[in-house]
Structure formats: C-alpha cells, structure tokens
Amino acid sequence: MTGPTTLDRRLTALDYFALGFGACIGVGWVVLMGDWLRLAGGPLPAALGFAIAFLLLLPVGFCYAELASALPMAGGSIAFAQRAYGCPRLSFAVAWATILA
16 A cells, blocks of 8 residues: 555655755754844843743643554544545545644
C-alpha cells in the first residue's frame, strides 16, 4: 500500500524545496531575534518569555506525542483528524486552524 498515509522513506523535489525554504525562514527568525531581544528589555525578560512559552506549549507537545503513538501514520494533525473521526470537513477545519495559528 502506497500513498500519503504510509511511512515511506522517500523525498521528492518538493520535499527538498520545503526543507530548504524552511531553513531560510528559520535563519531569518534567528537573525531578527537579536533585535527583538534588545527591544524587549534585555536577557531576563526574554528568558522569562521563553520559559512561559515553554510551559504553555508543553501540553501541546504531549498531545501530539499521544496522537503520534495512537495513530502512527504520516500527515500530522490533518491525517489524525481524518483517521480518528472519518470526517473530511473536520480535517479541513483542522488544516485551516493550523495554518491560521
């Protein structure tokens, strides 16, 4: 069985492009982070902000870990919603919620 729901180890040209584009965007965030931290008031408020963000995102990471172990398939939260509930409209809504987040 092949398709988007199997865990094949193949990368296409689009996958390589997405990885390269993501790396460029990631470097941009790192470069801009220095200015943002300077404007935020120094290292202590920035560290406090990162600690608060960590505590807020920790439950999200646990939820994704539970989903990944319950439904081991490729596709992320969109595929999880489709497989778990069988509703294409719900997976469409999850996709847009992820994009808008």
